[in-house]
Amino acid sequence: MPNITKHRRFVATAVAVTLGATTLAACGGSDDDGEAQAGPAKLTYWTWTPGMDKVVDLWNKGPGKEQQITVTVKKQASGDTLVTKILTAHKAGKGPDLVQAEYQALPTLVSNDAVADIAKESGDAKGKFADGVWQQTTLGSDAVYAIPQDIGPMMFYYREDLFKKYGLTVPKTWDEFAETARKLKKEEPEVDLTTFSANDSGLFAGLAQQAGAKWWTTEGQKWKVGIDDAATRKVADFWGGLVKEGAIDNQPMYTPSWNKALNTGKQIAWVSAVWAPGTLTTAAPDTQGKWKMAPLPQWSDSENVTGSWGGSSTAVTTDSKHKGAAAKFAAWLNTDPRALTALAKEGGIYPAATTAQTSDAFVQPPAFFSNQSDFYTAAAEIAKTTAPSAWGPNVNVAYTIFKDAFGAAAKDKSDFGAALKTMHDDTVADMKKQGFEVSE
Amino acid sequence: MTSAHRKSYGVKGAPYAFLVPATVLFALFFALPIGYAIWLSLHKVQVNGLGLGSGARQEVWAGLENYTDALSDSEFLDGALRVLGYGAIVVPVMLGLALVLALMLDSDKVRLAPFTRLAIFLPYAVPGVVAALLWGFLYLPDVSPFYFVLEKLGLPQPDLLDGGGLYAALSNIAVWGGTGFNMIVIYTSLQAIPAEVYEAAKLDGATPLQIALRIKIPMVAPSLVLTFFFSIIATLQVFSEPTTLKPLTNSVSTTWSPLMKVYVDAFGKGDIHGAAAGAVVIALATLVVSFGFLRAANSRNKRNVSQGAAR
Numbered sequence: 001m002p003n004i005t006k007h008r009r010f011v012a013t014a015v016a017v018t019l020g021a022t023t024l025a026a027c028g029g030s031d032d033d034g035e036a037q038a039g040p041a042k043l044t045y046w047t048w049t050p051g052m053d054k055v056v057d058l059w060n061k062g063p064g065k066e067q068q069i070t071v072t073v074k075k076q077a078s079g080d081t082l083v084t085k086i087l088t089a090h091k092a093g094k095g096p097d098l099v100q101a102e103y104q105a106l107p108t109l110v111s112n113d114a115v116a117d118i119a120k121e122s123g124d125a126k127g128k129f130a131d132g133v134w135q136q137t138t139l140g141s142d143a144v145y146a147i148p149q150d151i152g153p154m155m156f157y158y159r160e161d162l163f164k165k166y167g168l169t170v171p172k173t174w175d176e177f178a179e180t181a182r183k184l185k186k187e188e189p190e191v192d193l194t195t196f197s198a199n200d201s202g203l204f205a206g207l208a209q210q211a212g213a214k215w216w217t218t219e220g221q222k223w224k225v226g227i228d229d230a231a232t233r234k235v236a237d238f239w240g241g242l243v244k245e246g247a248i249d250n251q252p253m254y255t256p257s258w259n260k261a262l263n264t265g266k267q268i269a270w271v272s273a274v275w276a277p278g279t280l281t282t283a284a285p286d287t288q289g290k291w292k293m294a295p296l297p298q299w300s301d302s303e304n305v306t307g308s309w310g311g312s313s314t315a316v317t318t319d320s321k322h323k324g325a326a327a328k329f330a331a332w333l334n335t336d337p338r339a340l341t342a343l344a345k346e347g348g349i350y351p352a353a354t355t356a357q358t359s360d361a362f363v364q365p366p367a368f369f370s371n372q373s374d375f376y377t378a379a380a381e382i383a384k385t386t387a388p389s390a391w392g393p394n395v396n397v398a399y400t401i402f403k404d405a406f407g408a409a410a411k412d413k414s415d416f417g418a419a420l421k422t423m424h425d426d427t428v429a430d431m432k433k434q435g436f437e438v439s440e
Numbered sequence: 441m442t443s444a445h446r447k448s449y450g451v452k453g454a455p456y457a458f459l460v461p462a463t464v465l466f467a468l469f470f471a472l473p474i475g476y477a478i479w480l481s482l483h484k485v486q487v488n489g490l491g492l493g494s495g496a497r498q499e500v501w502a503g504l505e506n507y508t509d510a511l512s513d514s515e516f517l518d519g520a521l522r523v524l525g526y527g528a529i530v531v532p533v534m535l536g537l538a539l540v541l542a543l544m545l546d547s548d549k550v551r552l553a554p555f556t557r558l559a560i561f562l563p564y565a566v567p568g569v570v571a572a573l574l575w576g577f578l579y580l581p582d583v584s585p586f587y588f589v590l591e592k593l594g595l596p597q598p599d600l601l602d603g604g605g606l607y608a609a610l611s612n613i614a615v616w617g618g619t620g621f622n623m624i625v626i627y628t629s630l631q632a633i634p635a636e637v638y639e640a641a642k643l644d645g646a647t648p649l650q651i652a653l654r655i656k657i658p659m660v661a662p663s664l665v666l667t668f669f670f671s672i673i674a675t676l677q678v679f680s681e682p683t684t685l686k687p688l689t690n691s692v693s694t695t696w697s698p699l700m701k702v703y704v705d706a707f708g709k710g711d712i713h714g715a716a717a718g719a720v721v722i723a724l725a726t727l728v729v730s731f732g733f734l735r736a737a738n739s740r741n742k743r744n745v746s747q748g749a750a751r
Binding site: 080083087112139199218222223251252254255266393394403408411435436 | 485486487488489490491492495496497577580581582583602687688689690691693694695704706707708709710712
């Protein structure tokens with residue numbers, strides 16, 4: 001903590017954080033329409049997908065060369081920090097041409113007028129995606145704000161060998177899931193089925209989505225916030241109950257402890273998404289070939305629906321001087337078979353384009369799941385059952401509140417319903433403070 | 441006449457010419473950003489209707505609204521209290537240790553002094569984030585060798601990432617990293633005490649302990665004040681340790697310290713106006729507390745000097 005530079009700047013250090021924002025935000029926003037200009041176009045693309053430069057090379061040497069559109073990749077950090085960076089760059093009128101954006105961030109970006117409507121340029125891209133996925137990029141309007149890139153349909157991962165050892169069956173419903181957790185706890189008090197982690201809001205959002213929650217909807221010119229709706233409350237009470245009775249662990253994911261618990265069989269299941277094999281490969285390297293994937297447990301026998309956790313899209317910014325060219329690239333990147341195969345190979349993403357999910361790149365299961373040969377066939381089937389999602393303009397705020405409210409509730413093993421109410425109330429309060437019309 | 445006038449004008453202007461580079465740098469990199477932060481803190485974003493599409497949001501004058509929000513935000517105030525509790529552990533322990541170690545190194549009997557000095561100073565060279573990560577691993581029961589040993593010995597295993605243990609855990613990182621620096625500052629001023637003073641004390645029959653308490657400590661008081669001053673500022677601005685430990689436990693919220701709240705407001709919630717107000721409040725509080733301390737210390741010093749003179 002104490003270091004020489006800090007001591008020297010003693011007076012100003014407290015404002016340093018603001019200064020960081022300040023320098024980025026300097027200069028007022030300028031909105032020029034930047035209609036498609038003729039001639040060669042040089043585009044910059046902010047993305048966090050590993051290996052994207054190799055995929056972009058395919059474009060620059062192929063279709064990009066023909067159309068004189070050159071794309072340069074600028075590697076970024078993922079998630080919320082990139083949204084802030086895009087917004088500050090946009091304020092300065094210096095945004096890149098293309099950005100990678102998680103679906104839940106799109107309303108925030110649209111609300112700040114940072115991403116452009118590319119409905120005209122997106123052509124026939126719509127038909128390549130599942131309706132529920134596409135709808136996330138239109139925000140329910142006629143506009144198209146992004147082209148879907150990857151999706152994260154949620155699934156249930158479990159240790160096949162340990163389920164057998166403890167005499168457990170794969171839960172088909174959440175009731176069975178709770179019973180499985182209790183049964184395991186009774187027989188092996190040291191072992192947990194899984195944990196409830198509050199450090200990734202996307203997991204809870206996906207579980208609520210599966211239950212049918214609609215967190216943000218619009219009624220005319222008003223937003224309606226449904227974070228504390230019946231569906232979400234059901235999910236919150238379910239997990240809160242399991243944590244309270246001690247049937248599952250309450251420690252966060254992605255910690256060295258969590259890695260060890262997965263690697264040594266102290267936790268034997270994980271509610272996750274299609275990208276889980278990548279995470280498990282690094283978190284629990286010793287358990288390769290011992291895991292299996294199954295559909296997410298359901299709220300009732302008759303249902304077959306899942307939520308999504310993660311996934312992102314490619315958007316064109318309003319700052320771009322070459323919106324048409326940028327939209328062309330975005331469409332190619334996410335619908336062209338060659339691009340999608342390269343994305344899967346270099347970036348390890350699970351494509352949003354439906355045909356790509358069953359392409360050659362997804363015949364073999366992931367190496368970590370070599371024991372489950374139909375991994376990707378099953379994944380494609382599960383992806384089709386993804387429930388529609390409903391994102392709003394301050395998801396980032398709701399997600400931040402979630403982490404603190406549910407983190408504290410998980411720690412204290414207290415009422416998750418109260419935490420949910422805090423999340424709802426504070427999210428609504430933030431919207432009202434900003435001036436959004438919110439209906440009660 | 442004219443040439444003489446010009447000459448005197450040139451001489452008069454010289455100091456200002458010399459001041460220009462410093463003034464420009466000061467204005468560009470200090471006054472201007474701070475001014476902009478204050479400007480930001482007095483504005484807010486106003487959204488119309490659904491807030492979608494262009495022109496739906498504009499920056500409007502907010503007056504002191506962001507400040508009243510920051511000051512009435514219970515999280516902000518709770519954060520300030522947490523930091524005070526943390527500081528109440530860190531500052532006395534760190535400076536106490538630094539002083540004792542400096543006195544020990546300064547005594548004649550110590551062996552391997554250069555090596556020991558370096559060893560104590562070394563943690564200071566470890567970046568704060570790395571130190572916090574390192575200790576974070578040691579605090580996690582499932583991966584920590586300490587807990588392994590405690591378990592094997594059948595001793596109780598404290599939870600260092602929750603409740604009161606968390607304060608001890610965070611303070612420990614700061615003490616581990618900061619003691620060396622403060623020790624060097626105190627040790628250097630100990631070395632500057634002339635040998636005659638010790639000789640005189642010894643001739644008067646003072647024991648080493650008496651020399652330490654009656655001569656060394658009073659004579660390094662200015663250094664103690666300085667290190668105290670630095671430590672207060674560093675404490676009020678604690679950020680990297682709790683931020684690094686946050687992913688490891690549910691006990692550290694994203695707004696654990698006031699500076700973390702500013703960070704979350706700016707980069708988590710995208711509210712740079714509220715964050716700017718929070719930052720200005722922290723800067724002012726730091727200014728008041730640290731300079732208040734410095735003034736109090738100085739006036740006491742002066743009083744002591746004048747009392748000494750009166751005697």
